[in-house]
Amino acid sequence: MKLITIILIFFLINLSKSQSCDKFLEKFKDSNKCIQMSIAGSHILNQAIDTYKGNLKYNNVTNTLEINGTLTNLQSYESICIDGLYQPFSAMDSFIYKDFKIFSNGTLRINNVFFANLVCFPNDDFVYFKLNNFLYSLSMRAYSSCPILYFGEACILSTPPPTTTPTTTPPSNYNIKFENTLNSQWEKNNTLFYQFTTILQNNENYAFSSIEIVNDGKWGVLEAWNLNKLENGNYGFPGYVSKIEPKETFTFGFVSTIRNPSFTIKSVIKA
Numbered sequence: 001m002k003l004i005t006i007i008l009i010f011f012l013i014n015l016s017k018s019q020s021c022d023k024f025l026e027k028f029k030d031s032n033k034c035i036q037m038s039i040a041g042s043h044i045l046n047q048a049i050d051t052y053k054g055n056l057k058y059n060n061v062t063n064t065l066e067i068n069g070t071l072t073n074l075q076s077y078e079s080i081c082i083d084g085l086y087q088p089f090s091a092m093d094s095f096i097y098k099d100f101k102i103f104s105n106g107t108l109r110i111n112n113v114f115f116a117n118l119v120c121f122p123n124d125d126f127v128y129f130k131l132n133n134f135l136y137s138l139s140m141r142a143y144s145s146c147p148i149l150y151f152g153e154a155c156i157l158s159t160p161p162p163t164t165t166p167t168t169t170p171p172s173n174y175n176i177k178f179e180n181t182l183n184s185q186w187e188k189n190n191t192l193f194y195q196f197t198t199i200l201q202n203n204e205n206y207a208f209s210s211i212e213i214v215n216d217g218k219w220g221v222l223e224a225w226n227l228n229k230l231e232n233g234n235y236g237f238p239g240y241v242s243k244i245e246p247k248e249t250f251t252f253g254f255v256s257t258i259r260n261p262s263f264t265i266k267s268v269i270k271a
Helices: 002-015 022-026
Strands: 034-043 049-059 064-067 071-075 080-082 085-087 095-097 100-103 107-110 113-117 127-131 134-143 176-188 191-202 208-213 221-225 249-256 265-270
Touching (some): 049 100
Antiparallel strands (some): 034 049, 034 134, 049 064, 064 100, 071 095, 100 107, 107 113, 127 134, 176 191, 191 249, 208 265
């Protein structure tokens, strides 16, 4: 009930400030870009969670953003019990849509049926819509090519391309910052576990396309996301990361039993 009250107060306070989403949508009117979209909603009565994710393309003929591939819908209603724990958003029970559009007036449609109207706040820093007692937020980002969704796709490993010997920077020269944020902690079998979000910032004066973070006891990773585990057990960027420019950041997360983790960089590859 407290969560519902907070959400409703937030929307009531800002309702008078809301506006159309023309400015927000204008940023994505580029037919050469792939726009990844994520929608997350919470039911105001039973706190169920409803999520959508997919890649869009701008159609300059119809002036619409249209699905590029499929739109995946995962719901917390669809759950499965694994190792004694409920796992919500079961990908095996996902809903797939092949017809999704965002019109220039902010109307969303699925399968040619009216879905909702987007509402934006000043500065376009928050986009939302309401439908069937769900409050949804929507975010989009443009890419030069469509990145992997990591949202229910098949995860069969493909054959890696031939590798070449890269030029790496000596470890003593690295100027890369890691900033950890503790999101949650819990105890199981008398052991404390911690979940972190980490922001990596490139403070070098050059871009790099790859990094190798040593899997050691300094951060004691048990599970990680937005990182790929390498053949030698260390960790690196996922495949969709082309490069990290100077002062640019990259975010990943992990679970550990180490309360104050730190990182050792074995190598980076200059872009």
